[in-house]
Amino acid sequence: MKTLKTWTVAALCCIATNTFGQAPSYSTQAITKDLEYFKDWTASQLADGFKNKQLKLFHSPLMRQLAEQLKNGTYESQYLLNSYSPIPSNKILEEKLKLYNGYSRYENITGVYLEKGENVVLVGDLHGRKVSLLIADWMRQPTPGYEPTKDPQGWGLKRQEYRLHEGVNVINVEKAGNVYIDYFADDPETAPAITIHFVTGKANGYFDAEKQSNEDWKRLLDHAVSPVMDVKTRYMQLAYPVEFLKKFRYEEGKELAQAYDKIMEQQYTFNGAIKYNRIPPKRILARVNFNYFMFRDGDGVAFLGNEGTMKSALGPNIYSDWGVNHEIGHVMQMSPQLTWDGMTEVSNNLFTMYVARKAGQPSRLSKSKNYEKAREIFIDAKEKPFIMSAGGPFEKLVPFWQLYLYAEEKGYPDFYADLMEHMRNNPDKGKGNASINNMYEFIKVSCDLLQTDLTDFFEKWGFFVPGTYDIGDYANYHFVVTDKMVQETKDYIAGKKYQKPAKDITLLTD
Numbered sequence: 001m002k003t004l005k006t007w008t009v010a011a012l013c014c015i016a017t018n019t020f021g022q023a024p025s026y027s028t029q030a031i032t033k034d035l036e037y038f039k040d041w042t043a044s045q046l047a048d049g050f051k052n053k054q055l056k057l058f059h060s061p062l063m064r065q066l067a068e069q070l071k072n073g074t075y076e077s078q079y080l081l082n083s084y085s086p087i088p089s090n091k092i093l094e095e096k097l098k099l100y101n102g103y104s105r106y107e108n109i110t111g112v113y114l115e116k117g118e119n120v121v122l123v124g125d126l127h128g129r130k131v132s133l134l135i136a137d138w139m140r141q142p143t144p145g146y147e148p149t150k151d152p153q154g155w156g157l158k159r160q161e162y163r164l165h166e167g168v169n170v171i172n173v174e175k176a177g178n179v180y181i182d183y184f185a186d187d188p189e190t191a192p193a194i195t196i197h198f199v200t201g202k203a204n205g206y207f208d209a210e211k212q213s214n215e216d217w218k219r220l221l222d223h224a225v226s227p228v229m230d231v232k233t234r235y236m237q238l239a240y241p242v243e244f245l246k247k248f249r250y251e252e253g254k255e256l257a258q259a260y261d262k263i264m265e266q267q268y269t270f271n272g273a274i275k276y277n278r279i280p281p282k283r284i285l286a287r288v289n290f291n292y293f294m295f296r297d298g299d300g301v302a303f304l305g306n307e308g309t310m311k312s313a314l315g316p317n318i319y320s321d322w323g324v325n326h327e328i329g330h331v332m333q334m335s336p337q338l339t340w341d342g343m344t345e346v347s348n349n350l351f352t353m354y355v356a357r358k359a360g361q362p363s364r365l366s367k368s369k370n371y372e373k374a375r376e377i378f379i380d381a382k383e384k385p386f387i388m389s390a391g392g393p394f395e396k397l398v399p400f401w402q403l404y405l406y407a408e409e410k411g412y413p414d415f416y417a418d419l420m421e422h423m424r425n426n427p428d429k430g431k432g433n434a435s436i437n438n439m440y441e442f443i444k445v446s447c448d449l450l451q452t453d454l455t456d457f458f459e460k461w462g463f464f465v466p467g468t469y470d471i472g473d474y475a476n477y478h479f480v481v482t483d484k485m486v487q488e489t490k491d492y493i494a495g496k497k498y499q500k501p502a503k504d505i506t507l508l509t510d
Helices: 028-037 052-057 061-072 090-097 214-222 242-249 253-270 307-314 322-332 347-358 370-379 393-409 415-424 432-450 455-460 483-496
Strands: 006-009 081-084 109-114 117-123 132-136 159-163 167-173 177-182 194-198 206-208 228-232 236-241 284-289 294-297 300-304 467-472 476-481
Touching (some): 028 061, 052 061, 109 194, 132 167, 159 167, 177 194, 214 242, 228 242, 236 242, 236 253, 242 253, 253 322, 253 347, 284 322, 294 322, 300 322, 307 322, 322 347, 347 393, 393 415, 393 432, 393 455, 432 476, 432 483
Parallel strands (some): 006 167, 206 228, 236 284, 284 300
Antiparallel strands (some): 117 194, 132 159, 132 177, 228 236, 294 300
């Protein structure tokens, strides 16, 4: 066994000093000395030839207790002692799908719950890699005295972070919670696994839907020590309150996972990830929050921890639920090529419409009369408005969805899959105020893929209206659409000599 260093680790994200008088105080030196009675730094096994009489030589009561349990075979190491392989970094996500975040930062689930106070974590050879321990504050409540939506701490997920070092880590946990390993790599296939032993941890467990049964699921919920249970599906990670998991899915852990995976399969079909073998070896995170109804952020998607919203996120109709699909669609939307500024609440709903259609749901655009409203705003107007400067997101969505309906009619349901594959293989045409250039590239590629002159279609919907436009889309943008930009796009299409569509696509509905 290599020479060990000893460490006392404090939370990187916390500044205040706390005293935990009720908790044991662990000596890194005593624990390190006692590691000579074990085979390795992680105390996974007793040293060969270990004798019971050596127990009285231990300096640390904690390590003596561990040795006794290992000796008599009563130590339950499941979850507490494991090796963790790295999760592919977002570099892989960018290479695969040209997406940049929204996939889980907490995917290396341990199933361990650490109490507030001092805790002992033993770490094996790190092989020069940077590895941290994360404790997510899933159940964080809004700051007292503020409306939840106006919380000065924001809506996002908070966490404690502790940098890990080889050997003995004594960490001061400021708030109890589920533990995750922050270990990402650009070379996940060759990067080494890291062994970690949570000597003072409690086993909460987690549900791996591809390996465990519904009986395992019920057992986990019944014996949970944390208020939140982690679920690992094929494509997603879920972190929801045990209370609501019992209420809505006590008998159906596998069915819960399958519902989310069904959404992901459809969305991966729509964007071409399945067709082009681009599904990343990473999971999108869906979690509870207590600030806002539903939203997407850099950590994934979040749903409010009240009964109504949890029923949407956990109940029997997840697959067809508009809100769940809408938020996941936000993770999947390509920016800026299909989500130039002004499209944030539009391009994600292409995914939502697609899943709803596959689920046999009535069209939201028809049900809410958005087709009629859109025609009034854009096509019937005396003075043609620019598509990005008028109407709401559902009116803007209409022409983009009509292109799908037209392609489907022509026997080409892979239209958007191929469109996004083209975008993945080509650079964007600008960001910020210049992102509008991506719209004109979208027009060109649409005509090429459909082998159709769509000039009249885009003209009617207000894509070719020169001018200067101030667009609000979670930030303010200033677009300048010139006559030259419009004419260059029209000339490109005319030069292809495609046939015009046999019908007026602006009349298509579903």
